Amino acid sequence: MLVTVGGAAALAVVGAQRLETDAAERLTAATAQTVATDPAVVAAVTAGGDPLVVGRSMQPLALRVQAATNTAFVVVMSPDGIRYSHAEPDRIGQRYVGTIAEARAGRVYSEHYLGTLGPSVRTVVPVWSAPTVGPAGSVSGGRVVGLVSVGVLETRISELVARELPWIVAVALVAFAVGSVLAWLLARRVRRQTLGLEPEEIAAAYTHHDAVLRAVREGLMVLDADGRIVVLNAEARRLLGFAPDQPVEGRRLVELGVDPALRAVTRLATGGAADVRDALALAGERVLLLSRSSAGPRAGEGTRVVTLRDRTELAEILRERDAARDRARALSSQAHEFANRMQTVLTLVQLGDTEDALRAGTAAVDRARGPSDLVVQDPVLAALLLDKVWTAAERQIAFTVADETTRDAPVGADDLVSLLGNLVDNALDAAADGGPDPAVRVTLQDGADGGWVVEVADTGPGIPAAAADDVFEHGFSTKPAAPDRPRGIGLALVARILRRLGGAIEVRPADPGTVFRLTLPAAVTGAVPVSPAPRR
Structure with a gap:
């Protein structure tokens, strides 16, 4: 705030000084043009002669104009720069200190110059023998018979700027005070939104958060109250069939083409208050177990954390387990039946009925071989x-x-x-x-x-x-x-x-x-x- 308000105040001071300088240039130009077209001035400089003699009529006129316009000096001079008037009378008859070449060529010229009275903003205009005012306010006609220079000291400009400085300082102080209050309120809001964490703490928390999401072997998905995805880790992307670089945050599952069977379960994640554990859902050809819990009040009302686990392999294992159990039961039954048949064979052998024993044994062996x-x-x-x-x-x-x-x-x-x-x-x-x-x-x-x-x-x-x-x-x-x-x-x-x-x-x-x-x-x-x- 200090840099901003200080810079604005400095620009205001520079702007005010520039405005006063422009006003001084306009004032000196207008005053010089007025004096240059005065018939008395035209007649005096056209007649020429001894500078002291001409100065007797020009000096009073120049002083009146100087006092009326509050300028520093009004100098009437010959085309060669010999003064006919000056703010200090003892300088009449001396050569003008400044640039007059532009004015001798018939052009109005303004400059900043260090003259005999100090640094000043001055304008030099030509005096024409038969002055005529043009449509744009320019004066010309005849030949250049003299020059008029009007100036304002730069100390005068500084005084005018100094008069405006209190207002600039007052506005700057008010702006600083208002800006400081707003900055303080904004800082409080930001600190509240970031839970009081400093920038380096936020960076560390984000790094740890990202590391945890990558390390978790389960799919993790966070849905807001509107059912939009807030967080989705890499495992959840894989289980749901999303590409690693596919943009998903801020979008609904239906917009992403997620399987309707899974959406039917995740719809519970925004519609109810009770948690869900191990709800079965299908995502394509994957069998998933879905659990849901509230993300807490800080995450926002209705925000839920959904975890996804791939149950496809578990389903295959359960099927193999059931098959192995059925096979074990079948073997147990076959073993019991085989034992009974073998007992029959032994009894037939003991009775000497070898032919029937051979048939019974062969039948038992064939049955034990299974579906050959x-x-x-x-x-x-x-x-x-x-x-x-x-x-x-x-x-x-x-x-x-x-x-x-x-x-x-x-x-x-x-x-x-x-x-x-x-x-x-x-x-x-x-x-x-x-x-x-x-x-x-x-x-x-x-x-x-x-x-x-x-x-x-x-x-x-x-x-x-x-x-x-x-x-x-x-x-x-x-x-x-x-x-x-x-x-x-x-x-x-x-x-x-x-x-x-x-x-x-x-x-x-x-x-x-x-x-x-x-x-x-x-x-x-x-x-x-x-x-x-x-x-x-």
Whole structure:
């Protein structure tokens, strides 16, 4: 404030001095022109003669004009610069001290000059023998018969500026006082907004904040009361599918094209007061766990912190755990049954009935080998279906596979396992809830376009006609959810994987049960809408 107000005051002083100097130049020019056109002056300087004689008539006139205009001097002189008048009479007849060449050439000339009376602002004009005033106020006519110089001392200008200086100082002091108060209020506001932190503390806090956001392995997202993104760390960008340099702060999730299933959960982050822990949501093909808590009163009313955790791998582990558990149950059952059969074989041997013992032992060994008739060309798919065979056997469900393909799988192993694994698990659950003869059948065929056609049929109760349009929506399921096994995820993932691959899925009723028909293209051709066929 001191620098600003001091600079403004200095500019005001310089401006005032410049204004007074300009006023002095205008005053001296106007006065000199008036004297130069006075008929008495024209007649006297035209006649010329002894400077002392001419000065007797010019000196009184010059003194009257000098007193009337409050100027320092009015000098009437010959074209050679010999004075006819002066503020100090003893200098009459001496040569004028200053520049007269411009005026002798017929031009009006103003200058700052150190004369006999001191530094002054002076104007020298020519005296014409037949003066005529032009349209712009200029005077000319005849020849130059003399010169008139009128000046104002610079000390006089300084005195005029000094008279204005108190006002300049007063305004500067008022401006400084008002500015200081406003600066103090602004400083208080800024300090309140920055929680009293100094600039270096703010820089350190930002550095630590950025380091923490980068180090956190969970996705972190902060939404304000309007649902706009305030903070989004790198892991959250990855989970939501944003590019590292994509601008997201200040925008809503719907504007960024975030999956509707995830938006439906994050919408809670601005609508309610209760916290949320481990809510399940889908972001593309990722299964996410979402937690939400209030950011605190300092962050603003309605601001929430949302954490995102990738549950996709956990879902795969849970599926493998369930498969391993079913396999263990099947092995336990097989072991118990095998022990009973071996006891029968031993009894037949002891009784000497070797032929019946041989048949019973062979049957026991064949049953212990498991589904040896399962023949699937793709090794990854064979391993998956073999595991499902054991699961079906444990659940007393007939499981058959028909592989009619002649070419390799058109999609990657991960996608193939996700597609068939979810569909077969869904079919086994449905068949277990069906009639007295539960069965699941998987059929693999070559497609017309170089891809595959896969059908998974079950003998379950079927899908209600009213739910046919919702089976691929996240969170929808016709079966009750278990505490450790949330429903409504598998078919939603199948639909999203097919959209990415450019495939299609059709759901049609069977008698009994349901058939899911997948069309897998030979190559990714773009997004294809996934919609179930009409149900009965």
